[in-house]
Amino acid sequence: MTELSSSIREVKIVLYGNRDSEPTAEGCAQVTQEFFRENTLRLLIVCLPKLSLEARNDATQIVANLQRQQVQSRLIASDYLEANKDLLDLLISGYEDINMALHYGLMLRECIRHQSITRYVLEFDKMKKFFDYIEIPNFDISSDAYLTFKELMTRHKSTVAEYLSKNFEWFFAEYNTRLLSSSNYIIRRQSVKLLGDMLLDQSNTAIMVRYVSSKDNLMILMNLLRESSQNIQIEAFRVFKLFVVNQKKPPEIRTILITNQNKLLRLLQQIKLDKVRIGSGLVDQDLAIVCCCHFPNFFCRR
Numbered sequence: 001m002t003e004l005s006s007s008i009r010e011v012k013i014v015l016y017g018n019r020d021s022e023p024t025a026e027g028c029a030q031v032t033q034e035f036f037r038e039n040t041l042r043l044l045i046v047c048l049p050k051l052s053l054e055a056r057n058d059a060t061q062i063v064a065n066l067q068r069q070q071v072q073s074r075l076i077a078s079d080y081l082e083a084n085k086d087l088l089d090l091l092i093s094g095y096e097d098i099n100m101a102l103h104y105g106l107m108l109r110e111c112i113r114h115q116s117i118t119r120y121v122l123e124f125d126k127m128k129k130f131f132d133y134i135e136i137p138n139f140d141i142s143s144d145a146y147l148t149f150k151e152l153m154t155r156h157k158s159t160v161a162e163y164l165s166k167n168f169e170w171f172f173a174e175y176n177t178r179l180l181s182s183s184n185y186i187i188r189r190q191s192v193k194l195l196g197d198m199l200l201d202q203s204n205t206a207i208m209v210r211y212v213s214s215k216d217n218l219m220i221l222m223n224l225l226r227e228s229s230q231n232i233q234i235e236a237f238r239v240f241k242l243f244v245v246n247q248k249k250p251p252e253i254r255t256i257l258i259t260n261q262n263k264l265l266r267l268l269q270q271i272k273l274d275k276v277r278i279g280s281g282l283v284d285q286d287l288a289i290v291c292c293c294h295f296p297n298f299f300c301r302r
Helices: 002-016 025-037 040-046 053-066 076-083 086-096 101-111 115-121 124-134 139-154 157-166 168-180 185-199 202-211 215-225 230-245 251-259 261-270 285-294 296-300
Strands: none
Touching: 002 025, 002 053, 025 040, 025 053, 025 076, 040 053, 040 086, 053 101, 076 115, 086 101, 086 115, 086 124, 086 139, 101 139, 115 124, 115 157, 124 139, 124 168, 139 157, 139 185, 157 168, 157 202, 168 185, 168 202, 168 215, 185 202, 185 230, 215 230, 215 251, 215 261, 230 251, 251 261
C-alpha cells in the first residue's frame, strides 16, 4: 500500500506539477491515454475505499484532473464515461458512504463537466436520490450533495432546460416540498437562491412562465417572504416579483395578490430591496417600490 500510494502521488505530480516543475502537455497526454486505455480510471474509482486517506485525496484529484485533459483536441474522458456509465452510478451512490461521500462527490462534479454525462445523471431515478442526499443530517455531505445538485442544474443550460420541460411537475413538487419547505435554514436559503438563478436564466424562460402560473408556487414564495432571515426574504423577492410582473397572470394568482395586497405591501416595505440582484446587476429600487408600493393596483394589472 505504501508503494501504491507513492505511485499515485507520482501520477498526481505529472498532472499538477510541484514546486520544482510545471506539468508538461506531453506528460499529461501520455498519462491520460494510459489511464483510459488500461482501465486504470475504473480501478482507481472502484478501489478508492481501500486506499489510505492521503492516497484517496491524491486519487480524487487525479480523476478530477483527467476530466479536463485533452488528447488530440478531444476530451477522451467523456467517451470513456459514456461507455462505462456504471462508474457514474457508483459515484452517485457514494453519498451514502460517510467516508467516501466527499471524494466521490468531487469526482462526480468534474465528470458532469461533460454535457453527455450531465444528461445521464439528469434522470428520474438518479435525481430523486439528490433530494435525499441534500437532506442527510451530516452537514458536510449535505453541503457537498447540494453543490453537485447546483452544478447539475446550472452548468449545461440547454440540457437543463430540456430536462425541466419534460420533468416539470415532479421536479418542482419535490423542490418545493423538500427544499424550499425544509426545516433546515441553510437548505431553504440555498434553494430559494438557486430557484431564482434558474428561473431568471434566459434559457429557462418557458419554465419560469410555467412556474409563476401556479398558485401553489406563489403561496410557498409568500411564506418565504415572511421568514425572519433577511437573506431568505431578499432571495424570495427575486422570485416573487416574477409572479407580480407576469402580464398573463391566471385568475387565481391575481385573486391571491389582491386579497393579500396590504399585507404584502407592508412586508415588502420592511425588506431591504436595494440588495436584490438580477444576475450580476442590482435591481433598481423603483421596480420594487414603484410597482409594489406606490401603485398598489399594480397587482390587478393584466
